[in-house]
Amino acid sequence: xxxxxxxxxxxxxxxxxxxxxxxxxxxxxxxxxxxxxxxxxxxxxxxxxxxxxxxxxxxxxxxxxxxxxxxxxxxxxxxxxxxxxxxxxxxxxxxxxxxxxxxxxxxxxxxxxxxxxxxxxxxxxxxxxxxxxxxxxxxxxxxxxxxxxxxxxxxxxxxxxxxxxxxxxxxxxxxxxxxxxxxxxxxxxxxxxxxxxxxxxxxxxxxxxxxxxxxxxxxxxxxxxxxxxxxxxxxxxxxxxxxxxxxxxxxxxxxxxxxxxxxxxxxxxxxxxxxxxxxxxxxxxxxxxxxxxxxxxxxxxxxxxxxxxxxxxxxxxxxxxxxxxxxxxxxxxxxxxxxxxxxxxxxxxxxxxxxxxxxxxxxxxxxxxxxxxxxxxxxxxxxxxxxxxxxxx
Numbered sequence: 179x180x181x182x183x184x185x186x187x188x189x190x191x192x193x194x195x196x197x198x199x200x201x202x203x204x205x206x207x208x209x210x211x212x213x214x215x216x217x218x219x220x221x222x223x224x225x226x227x228x229x230x231x232x233x234x235x236x237x238x239x240x241x242x243x244x245x246x247x248x249x250x251x252x253x254x255x256x257x258x259x260x261x262x263x264x265x266x267x268x269x270x271x272x273x274x275x276x277x278x279x280x281x282x283x284x285x286x287x288x289x290x291x292x293x294x295x296x297x298x299x300x301x302x303x304x305x306x307x308x309x310x311x312x313x314x315x316x317x318x319x320x321x322x323x324x325x326x327x328x329x330x331x332x333x334x335x336x337x338x339x340x341x342x343x344x345x346x347x348x349x350x351x352x353x354x355x356x357x358x359x360x361x362x363x364x365x366x367x368x369x370x371x372x373x374x375x376x377x378x379x380x381x382x383x384x385x386x387x388x389x390x391x392x393x394x395x396x397x398x399x400x401x402x403x404x405x406x407x408x409x410x411x412x413x414x415x416x417x418x419x420x421x422x423x424x425x426x427x428x429x430x431x432x433x434x435x436x437x438x439x440x441x442x443x444x445x446x447x448x449x450x451x452x453x454x455x456x457x458x459x460x461x462x463x464x465x466x467x468x469x470x471x472x473x474x475x476x477x478x479x480x481x482x483x484x485x486x487x488x489x490x491x492x493x494x495x496x497x498x499x500x501x502x503x504x505x506x507x508x509x510x511x512x513x514x515x516x517x518x519x520x521x522x523x524x525x526x527x528x529x530x531x532x533x534x535x536x537x538x539x540x541x542x543x544x545x546x547x548x549x550x551x552x553x554x555x556x557x558x559x560x561x562x563x564x565x566x567x568x569x570x571x
Contacts, residue, residue: 227374230374235451237441241408244408252394253389257387260276260277263289285337318366319344319367325370329342335516354372357370380401381399383401392464479568491564496563510546510550
């Protein structure tokens with residue numbers, strides 16, 4: 179009887195072991211199936227992104243040390259300024275965070291670490307009365323998408339279109355570059371979109387920046403690079419997104435374009451690239467001319483007196499208002515230039531894009547008129563203040 183019981187126990191143990199093994203095999207199979215599903219989804223995303231590779235001309239590329247990559251971004255002052263958070267704000271809190279400051283120096287966008295895991299989010303501040311205002315988190319960037327560690331912001335001259343890099347399920351590997359637009363009606367940014375290839379890859383791609391005045395763009399990537407090295411690509415931005423036609427190019431050619439296997443393949447006949455290289459070469463000279471132009475100015479106070487230097491002002495109030503006047507004039511020029519480009523793009527855009535652009539153009543026109551009114555009012559106030567002071571002498 180005892181032997182029989184022992185036999186039954188052994189049988190039960192063997193059955194248990196077999197069941198456990200079977201369960202383990204099932205669990206392992208499920209885990210493998212899950213991994214395979216994820217891998218297939220990622221491969222499908224890459225395949226679709228490859229097929230929709232944007233057609234651009236890559237002017238040049240250069241491999242540099244990761245810590246020095248910003249030196250290759252030869253932005254005109256009108257396009258604003260990009261830099262490391264710690265350098266721009268004299269801080270040591272966020273060594274890996276980057277920031278963008280607009281050309282007027284009165285608004286910035288920057289990333290900051292928000293938790294112990296090193297997660298980053300984007301914030302904005304305004305420069306007011308000699309100080310930056312309290313950080314305000316940008317709304318809408320990560321509400322509808324699973325994106326994290328948002329960094330490398332760049333705001334276009336229109337003050338609405340924002341580029342940044344982020345990690346997450348919407349990325350095909352490491353940091354990917356995204357674009358969004360600010361919706362003034364909701365006070366939030368619209369759902370960000372991955373800008374696709376060739377800008378993004380399975381490596382880290384980031385710091386997309388455009389100089390609209392020189393019509394030159396840059397982005398950084400560590401694809402195919404040694405550790406602590408990055409490649410900076412310089413390209414010509416397109417007003418409208420164009421892709422490679424499958425009727426004109428083979429799938430192998432399109433894949434090469436998506437990976438930027440050879441940038442010379444994007445040059446075409448080379449004429450546009452030659453012109454772009456000339457514009458890049460002219461950027462330092464443009465900066466010198468701008469600085470020289472700021473030394474002197476002409477401002478009529480009355481029929482007999484014209485100011486040509488800040489030292490000519492007789493009141494601190496008049497000087498302060500004149501500096502503010504220059505800021506408003508620069509803002510008006512920037513907005514007018516952006517409006518002109520938006521109107522040209524509107525003529526080529528599709529119906530869906532026109533609907534969104536129409537509202538933006540209308541708001542920009544209203545803002546432009548408001549600034550014009552403020553400029554006239556400021557000019558009048560300056561003359562009143564200075565003529566009043568001159569009349570006392």
